[in-house]
Amino acid sequence: MGSSSDEVAFDFTPFIKIYKDGRVQRLAGCEVIPPCKDPGTNVESKDVVISKDDDVSARIFIPKLTDQTQKLPLLVYFHGGGFCIETPYSPPYHNFLNSIVSEAHIVGVSVHYKRAPEHPVPIAYEDSWTSLKWVASHLNGNGPEEWLNRHADFGKVFCGGDSAGANIAHNMGIRVGTRGLPGFNIDGILLVHPYFWGVERIGSEAQKPELHAAVDKLWRFACPTSTGSDDPLINPATDPNLGKLACKRVVVFVAENDLMKNRGWYYKDLLEKSEWQGVVEVMEAKGENHVFHLFNPYSDNAVALLHRIASFINHS
Template sequence: MDTKISTLSDEVAHDYSPYLKIYKDGRVERIAGIDSVPPSLDPRTGVESKDVVISPEKDVSARIFIPKTTTTSTVQKLPLLVYFHGGAFCIETPFSRSYHNFLNELVAEANVVAVSVHYRRAPEHPLPIAYEDSWESIKWAVSHFEGKGPEEWLNSNVDYNKVFFGGDSAGANIAHHMALRVSSEGLGGPKIVGLALIHPYFWGSEPIGSEETRVERRVMAEAIWRFACPTTSGSDDPLINPAKDPNLGKLSGDRVLVCVAEKDGLKDRGWYYQELLEKSGWRGTVEVDEIKEEDHVFHMLKPTCDNALLLIKKVASFINQA
């Protein structure tokens, strides 16, 4: 009779399906966000993309997107959007089909240049590594301020008085912290105008709003955070809970857009973020836009639905607001 002897390599230590599994031998198996597509000239939107290496030693890179207008005009400089992808700090990349397509659509609609950042991910590279990689990527992008950087697309096409940070879920969390870091460390000449945060991943030990009855989602949100950031003090760490950050009122940028979804377990944190900013002494304006009947990052799962297109138009309008 044949018998199968279990080995350490196939024993699961942590099962976060349908996203990833961690085996007892330390191996990480990512289930979601593992597909990738090459940079291209998108025939539908006219958006062109290319990949660049920011730090070969750290495996930090980015995909840059430029809209069709850059090929027809040599005069107009465009806003820059530095974008951070979601995926619980653990999965997805700028090169996955969903993020590539999303940036194509957003860049075309907003008529901006975008740098979509590839930061190192947990658990192999636990937080705060993703924050450090993201900061290095921002510094690289704005190093083109005087037109003398290594990437001609950024030298020629960007108005560095109109820089925006954006992201979804964990990426929105990163964008928030990058804007805080600008306030303390500065970027020289470039001006951070605003933040576009889509379904931001913020949390806290005290439940608010609908979190009271969503026990399973609370458990998941807290588990993901501790998994991605094993050195954290918990759900009231300022990295995940803006209410506990004494520097919140120093956030860089004059405008913030927070997009939330009605069925998202993180929705109330988005609304609470608005309240916190308004009470912090921050002098900018913050707007929350809620889309009904949708859940967390629905625009990645249903990219062609009416509400996904509505979200893209909302972010584009925010960037182009006078």
């Protein structure tokens, strides 16, 4: 007879298990790569503490520079993982940021926010907001991180992320638009397979009720205080502040076989029907599934996604 500590309260295999005694077992996203100079891209990375009290940190990436006074576009990136798994130090994210920073020739800040269930949503949003304020503290060149002081062009700031991280990037755009962050302007937001949801089934969601129920359950698990899948944090259609998104350009990446594909297209429609005055476009990868680019980064579709991110950032 098994002990009570072996009884599972929440099973979201192959990602995470929670036992009735409160123990958390992450089944993915636990491997770590230290900061380094990547031999393939010549991108250098280092880890920084953003807030010791709040346990918020980041990994910063910088490309090979021939001019040490050069200013580069800045990307603040939020990783995915259902708000529960992965970090900026996980191999898929470390490698993806290396690739973006090299391809687009930018400075990257990959945020390490605290994860559910130990730190339930909305803590991830609060940590991400703390991170944006920390980045903004470098506007006048006298912040705590020299790479940002010396090389970040604050006239070309972008926010981005994938899955739950794309959700965070969107919500940070809403916060900047509604609360303001003096001197900090977001040029564009890039959302890769964004984790948006809703009670009403749209598109192909109705054909997969078991997956729809699993996504509902995951959101409730990550954010126990939520009103449900029509919470404005997860469903932009219910957010009265959607039109205040603080940027003029958005690119949304979706994957043909991803359950959340319909939400990406719907997000485009919502923005275009709101009072938001920007331009939004969607790029769909045929034959692919959720966050395919992280696990098959050399595929044609993953390379096309990377090129599109770089051209979006370097658009003049």
